[in-house]
Amino acid sequence: MDLNKTFSAVQYASRKLLALNDEKINQILLAVADAAEKRTDFILAENRKDLDRMDISNPKYDRLKLTADRLKGIADDIRKVAKLPSPVGRVQKQAVMPNGLKIKRVSVPFGVIGIIYEARPNVSFDVFSLCLKSGNACILKGGSDADASNRAIISVIHDVLKQFGADLHVVELLPSNREATAALLHANGYVDLIIPRGSSNLINFVRQNATIPVIETGAGICHTFFDRYGDVKKGAAIVNNAKTRRVSVCNALDCLLVDGDRMKDLPALCAPLQESNVIIYADTLAYASLQGHYPAELLKEATEEDFGTEFLDYKLAVKVVEGIDSAIAHIQQYGSKHSECIVTEDKEHADWFCREVDAACVYVNAPTSFTDGAQFGLGAEIGISTQKLHARGPMALEEITTYKWIIEGEGQIRK
Template identity: 60%
Template sequence: MTADVSHIFENARVAARKLNLVDTETIDKILLAVADEAEKEVDYILQENCRDLALMPKTDPKYDRLMLSRERILGITSDMRKVAGLPSPLGRILASFDRPNGMRIEKVSVPFGVIGIIYEARPNVTFDVFSLCLKSGNVCILKGGSDAQYSNNAIINIINKVLISYGINSNTATLLPNDHRFTDKLLTAVGQVDLIIPRGSSRLINYVREHALVPVIETGAGICHTYFDSDGDLEKGRNIVFNAKTRRVSVCNALDCLIIHKERLSDLASLCKPLSEKNVLIYADPKAYGALAGKYPESLLQPATDDSFGTEFLDYKMAVKTVDSFEEALAH
């Protein structure tokens, strides 16, 4: 397969011009219709999702992120209907003023045009991105993770079926082929793609930032911290840490670093004890390591390095940082 995608970008540009002529009522009807069609085709989506899941070990933390279910699909379609019910962001007058010569100047919200979205093994994002882009009058070119190729293809097929039924150019939502070369083509499509939005890990965001020639809007990379202060409630803290770290390790708001006040180091082992049930590997700074040694499984305890902090693990791993004060915790 060649990496020539210029025709894809040109078709998206044409679709963007045509989408400008579609009224907001029709856009909302399309979103509702896609939600309905997704629910009608739930078996098809799950079948294709199973093809993706079969290629990923169940022990991989990303497995849960990749997996769809009827309940998750119903949650996705519910969100699409909520997007349809939102006020349109298009044509809003953001500011207006009159010039001395009588000319009236208005600042009005308009679509970007063609937006490229790069994301990882999260098929729900395909629905999410399409919904938000269509609602705001934008065409989307999607580059999903290879782990979700069958799921994403199924979702795009459903979206395109509905678009065509409403007489809308199917290039309004395009999924790029499963090849890393197409990512680089998207990042350098100056004059054809108006904006790139990476959605995923800090590694993905950094790659896009470093290689894109097209303007980029960065989403936040999820490096999540919990601070246990000198007067923290141990039972509440234990429950919060366990839930934040282990409920779904593959999501971007899972806990990556526990910060603990030095006066509570004697409680650190108790605070972390439930984590051992899920085989959470802890990277501890020297003081925290000393507090955990002999009280937390040796095979799950390692000294922290500089790389341990500021890392989005997306796995059963966590760093522990000791501080002298609340202000030091904030500074970290």
């Protein structure tokens, strides 16, 4: 599939964006937010076409589903992005050298960012708002599962761009087929950065096949460790919220680790999960502790495969560990470096956990469900990076800019 003309048009649009001032960008974003709410019926009708093609039991179904409330939340996030200061043109460092050269480092857009994502139509709005605010043009490659939803959203955005006389190629939606994915992954000279959002299979495929730089937004295999000094009331609420608030997202809890000294508190920690019919896959000790205290039809014996699994469903692995060192070792072996939590009233253990656990986000007495750009005050997010180069954790405006050095002289010559 020859998409080079499209890629070239987006690249040209990215250069034109540099001349667009922040006031005009904010006006466009606010107009897009208003349009998202005004055209809710249209967007939901197109989203329904996608939903009708998907099995409701599919873990992707909840991510695919849009509602009036979710669209309002998306619109509110766009408005928050508009209120944030521009990340472009910030002087990060500056100095005058002994020879009189004036040197400064200034934040600039990447240029063209490609996003490959699955059944997550909200990404279309989120990525556009963050990219426009940071001066980037974006190329979206959504999955076939959400194609009608994505096309509806981009048509709404394009209608707003037309009103402002802006280049429509600042956001481009590619066909949903595999050929378009391959073309985007090899769009050298046109695309500056690729960010995949989706399953571990998608992320691994992009990382292994792209010939342009990639920032991984990894799968979320998230743990909560209930320490020997943990508070049961806090722990039960944290576990329940992390698991059941929204099971299909990457910050949802997948494994509860409990210190062996507190095994007697396991039934109380898991009790609220019954209301959501959460299936527990418990190791031998946890199973013995929960048996008779948790519904038998929801209690299963864990297998090795249950640890290290991102369930994206009302399912949870539970394991009893011998102290904080064992908990950290388990997380090191099975975690995805996304979000990890300790429930403890002991500051030494809290500090120990935060220091030793290798993850983008580490929590003390708060659920992993907070790993989200909006919750971190970033307006929205383009993804949760689990790698260590350039960006880590929720990626928003600052994380999708880079920098360049500007050097001013008066005719100095290097000897």
